[in-house]
Amino acid sequence: MAAHVGHRTPETGRHRYPVYPDDIRPRLQSVLATLADMEFALERSIESIRANGADEVQKREVINLLRKRHQERRAPYLRELSDLQKRVEAIFS
Structure with a gap:
């Protein structure tokens, strides 16, 4: 199911509903x-x-060692999050 994010358009003040792709x-x-x-x-x-x-x-x-390992384990997820953010920005721009 696609997610809807409501935005008010400056011209009309009404909501328009962009839709995220299902993935x-x-x-x-x-x-x-x-x-x-x-x-x-x-x-x-x-x-x-x-x-x-x-x-x-x-x-x-x-x-300190735990924090270093934590940062290393987080890195791929942060990259993926950044990629997803770029996709969302491309959809809504």
Whole structure:
């Protein structure tokens, strides 16, 4: 099912309803959900490490490593999100 996004046109003040292609909305939702899940998992891991009784220097090192890996894992999803955004902009321009 296509997604409708309402916009008011400046000329008439009425709504016009552009339609996303059927493949964009589900993929966009999936990518955003994956990114949100990854963020949540990172924050939980960091909280767990901070609550740990380990040395503060070790904690910082582990947290920095987690953040680096997190950025690496996020990169392909961010690229896909950027590609989807470009497709949406091309449709509505």
